[in-house]
Amino acid sequence: MTGLRERKRARTHAAISEAAIALFLERGFDEVSVAQVAEAAEVSKRTLFAYFPAKEDLVVHRFADHETEAARVVLARPPDAGPLAALRDHFLDGLRRRDPITGLNDVPEILALTRMVVEAPALRTRMIRFQEASERALAEALQDTAGVPALTARLAATQVVGVHWLLSMDNSRALLGGQSADERCPAAVADAGHAFALLSEGLAAHL
Structure with a gap:
């Protein structure tokens, strides 16, 4: 069960990251909100911040x-x-x-x-x-x-x-x-x- 949970976390982490980078490169880092990233990744803002405490962390x-x-x-x-x-x-x-x-x-x-x-x-x-x-x-x-x-x-x-x-x-x-x-x-x-x-x-x- 632990392995399944970790794999799910890794997939969610990757999905959020990929959605964020795609939006940032398309529109510009300052032009994209955290809410837009969360929507694109199909997660809540709360979930996003659980993986990435700050917007900059989505890139760094x-x-x-x-x-x-x-x-x-x-x-x-x-x-x-x-x-x-x-x-x-x-x-x-x-x-x-x-x-x-x-x-x-x-x-x-x-x-x-x-x-x-x-x-x-x-x-x-x-x-x-x-x-x-x-x-x-x-x-x-x-x-x-x-x-x-x-x-x-x-x-x-x-x-x-x-x-x-x-x-x-x-x-x-x-x-x-x-x-x-x-x-x-x-x-x-x-x-x-x-x-x-x-x-x-x-x-x-x-x-």
Whole structure:
């Protein structure tokens, strides 16, 4: 019974999300109300809020798996790999795989979602909370595995997450401006290498 209940919840969650994203992309995030999303998904507003506490969560949850991604990379790195090197390699691999979180993905549906996040003030504000959660998780992972003091871990996490975000936004803006992912890729890889080199020079004594 528990498995059936969880599957039903997952289907409802997916249905609400898909209805919301379709409406947002068609009409604009600010032009669609929660009531309209609930109607399109054939659920009550109360049910919708049980799954998504805020309107912004209907979009940001698409990035939920990435919120603790940097922390997971640090925790899962090989014993002989430093945290910063592991994070750099993971980001570069994401560029090669065209992972949407790197901003280097020009699939039309993903690009449209990226444009919405970039252009909607409420979503940009919500992404700040996403970044803060990423920083906290990464700081904890650095403390646990790199043996650095709490302040050092927090400062390092803030810099790393900030660099990730800046690189991703630069890539997204390039693609939204008309470049293809393949055209942008060499510059994206070069920018990432430069950014992590700067981080390494500043953090090498600790990480």
